[in-house]
Amino acid sequence: MDKCKLAVCQIKVTSDKGFNISHAEDSVRRAARQGAQVVVLPEMFNCPYETHLFPSYAESYSKGETVQMMSRVADQLDIVLVGGSIPERDGDFVYNTCFTFGPRGDLLGRHRKVHLFDVDLPNLKVQESSTLGPGNELTVIDAGFCKIGVMICFDVRFPELARLLVLAGIDVLVIPAAFNLITGPAHWDLTMRARAVDNQVYVAAASPARDDRADYVAYGHSIVVDPWGDVVARAGTGEEIIMVELDPEKIREVRGRLPLLTQRRTDLYEIIRK
Numbered sequence: 059m060d061k062c063k064l065a066v067c068q069i070k071v072t073s074d075k076g077f078n079i080s081h082a083e084d085s086v087r088r089a090a091r092q093g094a095q096v097v098v099l100p101e102m103f104n105c106p107y108e109t110h111l112f113p114s115y116a117e118s119y120s121k122g123e124t125v126q127m128m129s130r131v132a133d134q135l136d137i138v139l140v141g142g143s144i145p146e147r148d149g150d151f152v153y154n155t156c157f158t159f160g161p162r163g164d165l166l167g168r169h170r171k172v173h174l175f176d177v178d179l180p181n182l183k184v185q186e187s188s189t190l191g192p193g194n195e196l197t198v199i200d201a202g203f204c205k206i207g208v209m210i211c212f213d214v215r216f217p218e219l220a221r222l223l224v225l226a227g228i229d230v231l232v233i234p235a236a237f238n239l240i241t242g243p244a245h246w247d248l249t250m251r252a253r254a255v256d257n258q259v260y261v262a263a264a265s266p267a268r269d270d271r272a273d274y275v276a277y278g279h280s281i282v283v284d285p286w287g288d289v290v291a292r293a294g295t296g297e298e299i300i301m302v303e304l305d306p307e308k309i310r311e312v313r314g315r316l317p318l319l320t321q322r323r324t325d326l327y328e329i330i331r332k
């Protein structure tokens with residue numbers, strides 16, 4: 059990895075898809091003007107996070123207006139755009155998908171959320187699988203100057219997935235996400251920092267801004283954690299762009315002094331990708 063600047067855009071999401079797309083574009087342009095080379099958007103940034111709405115907001119890769127905006131903007135701004143996630147239609151299925159575009163507007167990778175958020179907690183019942191299909195691929199993006207692993211929100215709770223991405227050589231785990239007011243205060247910082255500490259990589263998680271009138275209230279607090287587990291940037295609950303410089307030396311230093319990855323007892327246990 060080369061040193062590079064990464065920005066996370068914490069933006070509001072409304073019921074107006076057209077507004078959401080142009081609002082996201084404005085935010086990405088602002089981040090690029092501030093010098094970002096990698097820009098990250100939140101989970102479901104063009105659609106309210108309500109499972110029953112995903113099919114009607116969904117678009118296909120080949121015809122989608124959100125996809126076209128992301129490709130055009132990445133090209134014009136000469137950036138890597140990790141495009142949060144959107145409901146993606148493919149045949150009979152809808153997926154929670156992150157498309158990543160490169161500086162020539164080319165598609166660098168597509169991550170379909172692997173672990174669907176099906177939970178029954180006090181005051182929070184969500185069943186993504188009622189309208190979404192699960193992805194079945196691990197997503198590593200080679201952006202040239204850095205290698206990015208992509209997971210979406212609930213995926214972060216499954217350490218095996220992060221470890222497989224790290225074993226594939228990523229420098230930064232990028233996580234478009236939308237935790238909520240139940241699990242956010244309890245587990246947002248904890249899981250993001252845990253994945254960074256376990257794997258000695260940067261972790262960057264992008265949330266929508268909080269809207270207290272929404273059916274599902276996003277936690278906010280987009281965050282970037284360094285390979286030592288320190289929080290190096292953290293948003294509040296409103297709209298905000300946070301920016302950090304990712305430094306390969308920091309990864310080398312932490313791994314050199316605390317060589318967790320090389321001290322694994324692979325003679326006793328190993329993690330297998332199927």
Ligand SMILES: NC(=O)CCC(=O)C(=O)O
Pocket residue numbers: 101175210211212213215235236237238241242245
């Ligand atoms: N959109 C999601 O996957 C939410 C995950 C979440 O809130 C969690 O606690 O995990």
